Amino acid sequence: MFHQVKELREYIALYHEIDNFFHEIALKIGISDSAFFVFYTLLEIGEGCLQKDICEVNMISKQTIHSAIRKLEKEEMLYIEQGKKEKRIYLTEKGKIFVHQKILPIAIKENEVFEEMSELERQEIVRITKKYLTHFQEKVSLNDYSTI
Numbered sequence: 001m002f003h004q005v006k007e008l009r010e011y012i013a014l015y016h017e018i019d020n021f022f023h024e025i026a027l028k029i030g031i032s033d034s035a036f037f038v039f040y041t042l043l044e045i046g047e048g049c050l051q052k053d054i055c056e057v058n059m060i061s062k063q064t065i066h067s068a069i070r071k072l073e074k075e076e077m078l079y080i081e082q083g084k085k086e087k088r089i090y091l092t093e094k095g096k097i098f099v100h101q102k103i104l105p106i107a108i109k110e111n112e113v114f115e116e117m118s119e120l121e122r123q124e125i126v127r128i129t130k131k132y133l134t135h136f137q138e139k140v141s142l143n144d145y146s147t148i
Helices: 006-028 033-045 051-058 062-074 093-116 119-139
Strands: 078-082 087-091
Touching (some): 033 062, 033 093, 051 062, 062 078, 087 093
């Protein structure tokens, strides 16, 4: 029988708890998880970003983000402007109000959590998480797995 290291179980549980907490926040403010991350990313990196920027920042599939953007566009929360080669995403006035009232306070509180940690603690949480991910990626080659 497989025996998982206790701390790994705790780490995975915490990861899921954080993910679930964002899900609960999205539900409370009446939007999907993907819509939440579209708004959060527009707040973080600014309007005029590309769909691929939102996907990359949040590690969410292109299809999921595309669906969220289309839904938010229908709800008149954002609009898409066609550039020469790419489509840029902007908030409508309704979207700006929503982001200011619902998303910005959450982003500020999340930032405050990190500001309350010492600089060393912030660096350590990032360093250790990167180390975990790098080593996991080195040990598990996705090329070794195929879909059934």
